[in-house]
Amino acid sequence: MSERNDFPRMVRVAKVVWENPSTCTILFDERMDVKPGQYVMVWLPRVDEKPMSVTYAGGKGLGFTALVHGETTRKMGALKKGDLVGVRGPYGNWFDFAKAKKALLVGGGVGVPPLAFLAEEMAKKGMRSMFIMGARSKDGLMFEQRIGKAAELRVCTDDGSKGRKARTPELVAEALAGERFDCVYTCGPEIMMKKVFDECEKRGVECQASLERYFKCAFGACGQCCLDDKLVCADGTVFGSAFLRKSSEFGRYSYARTGARITLEEWMKHGM
Amino acid sequence: MSERNDFPRMVRVAKVVWENPSTCTILFDERMDVKPGQYVMVWLPRVDEKPMSVTYAGGKGLGFTALVHGETTRKMGALKKGDLVGVRGPYGNWFDFAKAKKALLVGGGVGVPPLAFLAEEMAKKGMRSMFIMGARSKDGLMFEQRIGKAAELRVCTDDGSKGRKARTPELVAEALAGERFDCVYTCGPEIMMKKVFDECEKRGVECQASLERYFKCAFGACGQCCLDDKLVCADGTVFGSAFLRKSSEFGRYSYARTGARITLEEWMKHGM
Amino acid sequence: MARIDLSLSLCGVKLANPTILASGFLGVSPFTLERVGRCGVGAVTMKSVGPRPWPGYPNPTVVANEEFMLNAVGLPTAGYKNIEPEWEGMRKLKIPFIASLYGTSLEEYAEVAADFAARKPPLIELDLSCPHAKKGGHQFATNLDLARKLVEKVKAVTGRRVPVFAKLSPNCPNIGEIAAACEAAGADGITAINTASAMAIDIEAKCPVLYNKRGGLSGPALKPIAVKCVYDVYEKVHIPIIATGGISTGRDAVELLMAGGTGLGIGTAIYLRGIDCFEKICGEMEAWMKENGYTKVKQLTGAAHE
Amino acid sequence: MARIDLSLSLCGVKLANPTILASGFLGVSPFTLERVGRCGVGAVTMKSVGPRPWPGYPNPTVVANEEFMLNAVGLPTAGYKNIEPEWEGMRKLKIPFIASLYGTSLEEYAEVAADFAARKPPLIELDLSCPHAKKGGHQFATNLDLARKLVEKVKAVTGRRVPVFAKLSPNCPNIGEIAAACEAAGADGITAINTASAMAIDIEAKCPVLYNKRGGLSGPALKPIAVKCVYDVYEKVHIPIIATGGISTGRDAVELLMAGGTGLGIGTAIYLRGIDCFEKICGEMEAWMKENGYTKVKQLTGAAHE
Ligand SMILES: Cc1cc2nc3c(=O)[nH]c(=O)nc-3n(C[C@H](O)[C@H](O)[C@H](O)COP(=O)(O)OP(=O)(O)OC[C@H]3O[C@@H](n4cnc5c(N)ncnc54)[C@H](O)[C@@H]3O)c2cc1C
Ligand SMILES: Cc1cc2nc3c(=O)[nH]c(=O)nc-3n(C[C@H](O)[C@H](O)[C@H](O)COP(=O)(O)OP(=O)(O)OC[C@H]3O[C@@H](n4cnc5c(N)ncnc54)[C@H](O)[C@@H]3O)c2cc1C
Ligand SMILES: Cc1cc2nc3c(=O)[nH]c(=O)nc-3n(C[C@H](O)[C@H](O)[C@H](O)COP(=O)(O)O)c2cc1C
Ligand SMILES: Cc1cc2nc3c(=O)[nH]c(=O)nc-3n(C[C@H](O)[C@H](O)[C@H](O)COP(=O)(O)O)c2cc1C
Numbered sequence A, B: 001m002s003e004r005n006d007f008p009r010m011v012r013v014a015k016v017v018w019e020n021p022s023t024c025t026i027l028f029d030e031r032m033d034v035k036p037g038q039y040v041m042v043w044l045p046r047v048d049e050k051p052m053s054v055t056y057a058g059g060k061g062l063g064f065t066a067l068v069h070g071e072t073t074r075k076m077g078a079l080k081k082g083d084l085v086g087v088r089g090p091y092g093n094w095f096d097f098a099k100a101k102k103a104l105l106v107g108g109g110v111g112v113p114p115l116a117f118l119a120e121e122m123a124k125k126g127m128r129s130m131f132i133m134g135a136r137s138k139d140g141l142m143f144e145q146r147i148g149k150a151a152e153l154r155v156c157t158d159d160g161s162k163g164r165k166a167r168t169p170e171l172v173a174e175a176l177a178g179e180r181f182d183c184v185y186t187c188g189p190e191i192m193m194k195k196v197f198d199e200c201e202k203r204g205v206e207c208q209a210s211l212e213r214y215f216k217c218a219f220g221a222c223g224q225c226c227l228d229d230k231l232v233c234a235d236g237t238v239f240g241s242a243f244l245r246k247s248s249e250f251g252r253y254s255y256a257r258t259g260a261r262i263t264l265e266e267w268m269k270h271g272m
Numbered sequence C, D: 001m002a003r004i005d006l007s008l009s010l011c012g013v014k015l016a017n018p019t020i021l022a023s024g025f026l027g028v029s030p031f032t033l034e035r036v037g038r039c040g041v042g043a044v045t046m047k048s049v050g051p052r053p054w055p056g057y058p059n060p061t062v063v064a065n066e067e068f069m070l071n072a073v074g075l076p077t078a079g080y081k082n083i084e085p086e087w088e089g090m091r092k093l094k095i096p097f098i099a100s101l102y103g104t105s106l107e108e109y110a111e112v113a114a115d116f117a118a119r120k121p122p123l124i125e126l127d128l129s130c131p132h133a134k135k136g137g138h139q140f141a142t143n144l145d146l147a148r149k150l151v152e153k154v155k156a157v158t159g160r161r162v163p164v165f166a167k168l169s170p171n172c173p174n175i176g177e178i179a180a181a182c183e184a185a186g187a188d189g190i191t192a193i194n195t196a197s198a199m200a201i202d203i204e205a206k207c208p209v210l211y212n213k214r215g216g217l218s219g220p221a222l223k224p225i226a227v228k229c230v231y232d233v234y235e236k237v238h239i240p241i242i243a244t245g246g247i248s249t250g251r252d253a254v255e256l257l258m259a260g261g262t263g264l265g266i267g268t269a270i271y272l273r274g275i276d277c278f279e280k281i282c283g284e285m286e287a288w289m290k291e292n293g294y295t296k297v298k299q300l301t302g303a304a305h306e
């Protein structure tokens, strides 16, 4: 009867793959039509429901990749084949690469998974992109092989344990100085993305950033995920330079679960 | 969104035609796919909602014909062009004449309208049927011209004011004695229909009778219109000989609005 | 593969499966109830019987669409003194029946209940939300004290002979507590829920569609309310619950069982899926149970409370 | 052809049309409220603000399908002392706004209301059905005495400066009487209704979908309940009503106006039809009014009571 259904649907875990000591990919035998940059709401019954970017979709089944840190992601990390998990979505818009010829992808930490998916989709279309991956240390890197097959991969870590000892914005500045890119696609901590965006602005290169806020409904009704007059859950999560440029909140403010506006630093420290 | 909708829909009266001093046809500019024998629930806001057999459907618009006697039908008789009336339906099964070659139609009083519709549909299929119409007096007759065009019409009145001074079952007995009919279709007071059915049984001719009970839902849920284990509103209103033969209530009992089982005589006298 | 067992016992009454025809549907004559019995239902409930003959409201009394049914039939009744043929028909049924009754005062409930109990039906159900009761609708099912007094009074006349279920209304903030009061007063089971107060207005006609203006909402739109009410009641009582409201598929049935139902009242599904909805729903439940490793329907009752 | 006039006055506050963003939708920041303002809405309601910071419940907090939305957001709030930026943003809006507040005790309501009134918003709305109030849910909106006391206490601190609307709950048998008690206590208007208590259970997960288990039903399934409640309230009070619940089309809007609404609260329609649902609904209302010979929206209020 219903056309839209935004109740979670329970699906069985097909496989759990650890990408690094603190990051795991949960895969389901599910076909879902998802574009890179879209996400699903993942429900662990009696625990919580969280937005997770889609890492794999289509023939390979559905998958997302979680950084295990808080209570819910810890429980995600403990999932076993056959366990039931609730999923609704996919939600949000996606990285638009219809017009891009040469793309630069910039992923930080657990922002890498959706970009790995994007790099693969670009490769399928015959595009060879550059991928800058950053993490605190080598233990935070992931999908190096997978990305390596689809793009030219450059790695950096804060502590230099692998790749360049640098932060991604530095590598972005270098890359943009060296080559002409049509568009920079980025996902990672917002403070990093703000810096990446600033580099793009200096060079006059279009940027698409996938943003995070605290999500409740995921379909643009409750208003929790607001960013200026946008709803990150439904108008985003991917925003282009035109919006990022005039945004008064991007890189600065987020909203706590209470609804209070807080600085991004507070958000990062205390969460919501 | 909804597929089924059994709420009344307000439609405007296009025309009111008086068929005789106490019977009027209400016509609407409405296309509705209706088969002869089906009925609609007609709602006069703030007054009542009543089942009414469909007299006209298709290209000519939708119409029903009411005998003006009680409060609601009196108000139906007072309807004017442009007035709003609620309609839901069509409901019920219909007279089945797919296999009949020669048919006898027997209408008493306000049972005539659905049979007039039936005679026309039969004529369209090239069937020439016989139509026996009965009424108390000539003032109760209706659709003589209309039926005359579609069938061989025989008229009788209780008082002999027009046609034969006789009751319909007598004319039925004569007709069945004189000619071979595949099926007898009847609508009118149930006591008359019982007699018509008995004549059919004597001759071994199939009979289809359109029955009435007090209706509420009209879609087979409330149970008010029960006749043995059938629901007249949805399983009927047309029942064939196989059922009529074994029915313990046909021609005998009805159910008052209170739910009490009462004899047909009581039903006729006090209504529900 | 283990056989699926849908059978259960409701206060000692054995049902082949948990589906029960809800009161007010097809219950005017025993012939139609018998027909429902042939459609795989576990038990049937009579249309509620009141103290005196009453015709109910004029039409429209029942309207519906795919989302909900709205009715203000108005509890028509021949009166308990005039239903001898129905009792006769009921006793011939091959499945258990539930005798539903109502009054408009404590005394009337007791009066009808005494007569009912003397006839020893398998189960009695008290419809506590009578829309034309003297002192305004739902008074008995939405007032803790009245509900308690009523059940006490009824149990005083019915004694231990017949199990009595109290049928409650969603139109209150505290159905769990009301159910607990009924249990304390001696109720043997709870039926939850009756319809929710509702109305539809035809905007072209500029007036409510139902003759009585206000009516009761049933069907799919009622289900989330029913689930919550059954869940509330299950938390507060130890007696069985006939979970009722918006069940039209096997999945709905499982949901209401998990909320706390032992039996399942089903009405509006007849409109949506036909009289054989009982068979269909049982088939779907069975298939779901098989797929999910359940063998007995009892395993589902209250499962969402763990 | 006469021009259609959708404008109205709500306790002296002028609205270009009767559609009002219901509390709890898109009201976290003034930026999104401003955006709703650009979508043809007549007025917007803030997300309800409470006495102290409170994060609400964990997810799932909002789920939905085409028939209904279910939420247990749990009234998250930064607390009235921490919303200076919001007040600032509100004052810049080109359309009127309604400042919604709640407490968990009479004292807290008065505390927040006093602060609100001092800021002179166009209208104040008291959310009387707080699902995590100390003494159990809905206590204020479902108890005649509490509702009266609460409105009295609030009006004592707000005085005549700002009109106060009491937002009522459908989870009671007597919303009309409760509304009348609020009017007697000085309420300037009634908002009817908040969500109906409901629950959904995921049968594979064997537990309620919402983290808080119980939640509030809104959207199309709520409409027949809302129509009835608004009709009840209109019969009992003389103050204006913001009719709320399940409005998603122009026809729904007309239905709730005819039931007795002066303003129209709209929330779940955003999910069903997008943020521009306000524009769409107004367009449909206008078209319907034209076709049916109405020129002023005021002609519709209460029309079904004639
Ligand atoms: C669109 C989107 C896509 C995301 N994709 C991924 C992903 O692919 N992999 C991944 O590991 N993480 C992803 N996240 C972040 C992830 O949802 C949270 O970090 C995660 O829920 C934290 O859960 P926790 O139990 O580990 O920690 P918690 O202790 O519950 O929270 C830690 C922090 O996570 C954030 N968070 C928690 N709940 C939510 C919520 N409902 N919505 C948004 N942020 C929240 C807050 O900053 C919080 O302080 C995504 C977030 C968004 C908005
Ligand atoms: C399937 C069906 C088709 C019908 N078709 C026609 C028709 O084409 N023309 C026509 O004039 N009449 C028809 N009737 C009968 C008609 O519905 C009633 O006679 C009419 O409603 C009486 O209304 P009233 O206001 O004149 O009288 P009332 O005083 O209201 O009732 C007079 C009698 O009509 C019968 N009746 C009243 N309400 C109903 C109801 N809801 N359901 C069934 N019977 C009722 C009862 O016997 C009652 O005693 C049909 C009935 C049925 C069941
Ligand atoms: C037309 C109709 C008549 C009803 N009559 C009664 C009744 O007489 N007694 C009663 O207790 N409940 C009555 N009910 C309520 C139902 O028994 C049931 O509680 C309600 O319809 C919810 O279940 P459903 O959604 O499966 O229909 C009636 C409901 C409808 C729709
Ligand atoms: C997610 C969500 C949050 C809500 N938050 C509030 C709130 O904070 N205060 C309030 O008075 N009502 C709140 N409500 C109730 C709505 O304002 C409204 O009364 C209800 O949703 C019915 O209207 P609708 O069917 O148009 O959505 C909320 C509803 C939803 C769905």
Ligand code: FES
Binding pocket: A214, A215, A216, A217, A218, A219, A220, A221, A222, A223, A224, A225, A226, A231, A232, A233, A234
């Ligand atoms: S999470 Fe609800 S609007 Fe974005």
Ligand code: FES
Binding pocket: B214, B215, B216, B217, B218, B219, B220, B221, B222, B223, B224, B225, B226, B231, B232, B233, B234
């Ligand atoms: S009128 Fe309701 S079942 Fe026939």
